[in-house]
Amino acid sequence: MREGTRLGFILLLTPLLLWLSLLILIPHVDMFLVSIRERVGVGKYDISLANYRTFWGEPLYLWTFARTAVMSILATIITFLIAFPVSYYIAKIARGRLQSALFLACLIPFWVSELVRTFGWMILLRETGVFSGLLQWLGLAEGPVEMLYNDAAIMVGLVYTSMLFMVVPLVTTLESLDDAVIEAGYDLGGNGWSVLREIVLPHAKPGIVSGSIVVFMLSLGNYLTPTMLGGKDSLWFTELIYSQFIVRFNWELGAAFGFMLLLLSSLIVWGMLRLTGETLEETMG
Amino acid sequence: MAPDLECVSLTKRFDGMTAVDDVSFSVAPGSFFSILGPSGCGKTTIMRMIAGFLDPSAGDIRIKGRSVLNVPPNKRPVNMVFQHLALFPMMNVADNIGYGLRRAGLPKAEIARKVDEALERIGLPGIGARRVDELSGGQKQRVAIARCMVLEPDVLLLDEPLGALDLKLREHMKIELKKLQAEFDTTFVYITHDQSEALVMSDQVAVMNRGRFEQVGTARDLYYRPETAFVAGFVGDSNRWPGRVERIEGETLALRTDDGMLMLGATHGRALSVGDRVQMFVRPEAIRVARDAAELARFDNRIEGTVTSLLFNGAASRILVRHATGGGEIEVALPQSGEFADLGEGDRIVVGWSGAQGNCFPATGQDGAPDAERSDA
Numbered sequence: 001m002r003e004g005t006r007l008g009f010i011l012l013l014t015p016l017l018l019w020l021s022l023l024i025l026i027p028h029v030d031m032f033l034v035s036i037r038e039r040v041g042v043g044k045y046d047i048s049l050a051n052y053r054t055f056w057g058e059p060l061y062l063w064t065f066a067r068t069a070v071m072s073i074l075a076t077i078i079t080f081l082i083a084f085p086v087s088y089y090i091a092k093i094a095r096g097r098l099q100s101a102l103f104l105a106c107l108i109p110f111w112v113s114e115l116v117r118t119f120g121w122m123i124l125l126r127e128t129g130v131f132s133g134l135l136q137w138l139g140l141a142e143g144p145v146e147m148l149y150n151d152a153a154i155m156v157g158l159v160y161t162s163m164l165f166m167v168v169p170l171v172t173t174l175e176s177l178d179d180a181v182i183e184a185g186y187d188l189g190g191n192g193w194s195v196l197r198e199i200v201l202p203h204a205k206p207g208i209v210s211g212s213i214v215v216f217m218l219s220l221g222n223y224l225t226p227t228m229l230g231g232k233d234s235l236w237f238t239e240l241i242y243s244q245f246i247v248r249f250n251w252e253l254g255a256a257f258g259f260m261l262l263l264l265s266s267l268i269v270w271g272m273l274r275l276t277g278e279t280l281e282e283t284m285g
Numbered sequence: 286m287a288p289d290l291e292c293v294s295l296t297k298r299f300d301g302m303t304a305v306d307d308v309s310f311s312v313a314p315g316s317f318f319s320i321l322g323p324s325g326c327g328k329t330t331i332m333r334m335i336a337g338f339l340d341p342s343a344g345d346i347r348i349k350g351r352s353v354l355n356v357p358p359n360k361r362p363v364n365m366v367f368q369h370l371a372l373f374p375m376m377n378v379a380d381n382i383g384y385g386l387r388r389a390g391l392p393k394a395e396i397a398r399k400v401d402e403a404l405e406r407i408g409l410p411g412i413g414a415r416r417v418d419e420l421s422g423g424q425k426q427r428v429a430i431a432r433c434m435v436l437e438p439d440v441l442l443l444d445e446p447l448g449a450l451d452l453k454l455r456e457h458m459k460i461e462l463k464k465l466q467a468e469f470d471t472t473f474v475y476i477t478h479d480q481s482e483a484l485v486m487s488d489q490v491a492v493m494n495r496g497r498f499e500q501v502g503t504a505r506d507l508y509y510r511p512e513t514a515f516v517a518g519f520v521g522d523s524n525r526w527p528g529r530v531e532r533i534e535g536e537t538l539a540l541r542t543d544d545g546m547l548m549l550g551a552t553h554g555r556a557l558s559v560g561d562r563v564q565m566f567v568r569p570e571a572i573r574v575a576r577d578a579a580e581l582a583r584f585d586n587r588i589e590g591t592v593t594s595l596l597f598n599g600a601a602s603r604i605l606v607r608h609a610t611g612g613g614e615i616e617v618a619l620p621q622s623g624e625f626a627d628l629g630e631g632d633r634i635v636v637g638w639s640g641a642q643g644n645c646f647p648a649t650g651q652d653g654a655p656d657a658e659r660s661d662a
Contacts, residue, residue, distance in 0.1 A: 189388035
């Protein structure tokens with residue numbers, strides 16, 4: 001009997017261990033090893049921190065690094081500001097069929113691939129696109145307007161892509177808030193704003209934090225949206241990694257970049273958790 | 286003195302159905318008023334209209350003489366203790382109690398003082414820093430009341446707040462609530478479907494059914510002098526016998542029940558005539574049991590029968606007695622003084638009660654009967 005349970009435990013654990021070790025642990029260890037070696041001759045490598053020195057020594061890399069972080073944080077904030085009223089409406093105001101219909105409406109865009117969705121935005125925003133045409137037709141613009149290839153276009157794409165990942169945890173936490181608690185807030189003299197600040201937001205905090213973490217990480221690691229909507233001038237850190245690996249065949253520097261990105265996202269998520277007083281277990285559990 | 290709360294022809298229609306139908310009542314300052322009724326009778330709707338979460342379709346609500354119809358819930362001088370209390374789980378006890386004071390913009394030091402005072406009053410000093418989910422059911426209850434009472438409302442509404450507690454604690458909290466009401470000297474309006482809560486605590490009880498008040502009175506009035514068949518069936522337990530009037534002499538009437546028993550009852554001033562279909566209500570505790578018919582000589586109703594069931598429930602034990610000739614069953618309270626301790630099923634027994642205890646109401650067809658069944662709920 002004891003033997004049996006033990007075997008079962010091992011068998012159940014095996015897929016998880018394989019997943020963790022093959023797809024996460026081993027590649028990262030290898031990546032780290034690659035990032036700390038320096039080519040000194042043909043097929044000859046030394047251990048050194050030269051790649052990291054290159055990163056810190058080149059303003060363009062640092063600038064792109066900081067820009068990616070700030071833009072991702074901004075995308076997270078904007079996503080939250082749009083998703084919160086939507087989630088509140090779905091969770092607390094809409095009832096029955098309307099509720100499920102609205103939730104489905106948030107899900108539908110994810111039935112097409114990210115690539116197609118991004119092309120959709122390009123059709124809308126490009127010089128000969130729908131918005132440009134509309135503005136000219138209304139007489140608001142003289143000639144064609146180019147709305148693609150700038151930071152605003154990237155932001156639109158990032159927010160659009162991330163919306164669902166903010167809406168789902170928010171709807172879940174808001175639904176668990178008893179309506180009577182909100183009513184009690186009003187009954188005891190609160191107005192809309194104070195009920196939101198003292199009751200709804202504190203209750204939704206775990207959902208806000210987990211949604212924000214997911215959206216932030218998705219934005220930080222996004223490659224497609226910044227590349228397609230941002231064009232040449234809008235650099236994103238993942239593009240730098242891509243170009244080191246694929247264009248320049250400089251795996252060592254690319255690996256170092258990858259590690260810096262991992263460090264950055266860990267640092268910002270940690271900071272976010274500290275700031276809100278949540279723990280990772282509470283948020284993800 | 287103007288009543289603290291006055292509802293005038295209060296009506297609420299939801300699409301196609303009338304939840305509250307032309308209800309008027311007033312509650313004297315400092316009194317404990319209960320609305321008692323089965324679930325779905327509209328009592329919660331009345332409560333939510335008073336609190337301001339629903340707008341009445343017609344009628345007026347006045348608090349201390351002033352209409353509050355156009356006052357939003359957060360500005361009304363009433364506060365509500367919710368069914369599941371609705372304490373704020375994200376705050377500790379002191380912040381819960383201080384919430385309303387903070388909203389009113391009081392200085393911090395005064396809030397702290399008032400919160401401590403309130404905790405003292407509910408008998409839980411020093412628990413301010415605890416989290417809400419660390420409290421027991423009874424403590425939560427008291428905190429929920431304190432949270433409202435620090436605001437010194439004119440009227441405190443309580444929406445079945447004891448429903449979630451277990452039986453022992455509920456019994457205890459009934460007394461506690463009554464004490465708290467005296468302590469704070471505030472008007473309480475309490476809604477419940479549990480008659481014992483309403484009867485024990487209230488100065489006045491309104492029995493509600495299908496959106497209307499059936500009777501408003503003291504607990505004794507409702508128990509001893511029910512004005513409608515519904516009240517007779519809903520408040521306390523009753524034997525209910527439908528039948529036909531055979532004779533009437535002044536207040537006394539003779540009734541032939543549908544299952545063949547002949548018994549005497551009283552009209553209590555209601556207009557009834559020979560041949561009318563009536564329902565007679567007799568409380569199990571108004572019926573005496575004896576082994577010998579001679580002991581019951583002073584009662585005008587005496588029925589011999591056999592015991593068909595013993596329903597032991599401590600002090601509230603009952604027996605079911607089957608009428609010797611007819612088929613009817615009579616529920617009788619069994620005295621626990623020892624003399625019937627050896628009573629068994631199948632034993633022959635005599636039961637008797639005074640005709641004045643038999644309360645007769647004209648049978649209204651479909652009305653009354655199904656609702657009366659719920660009386661034990």
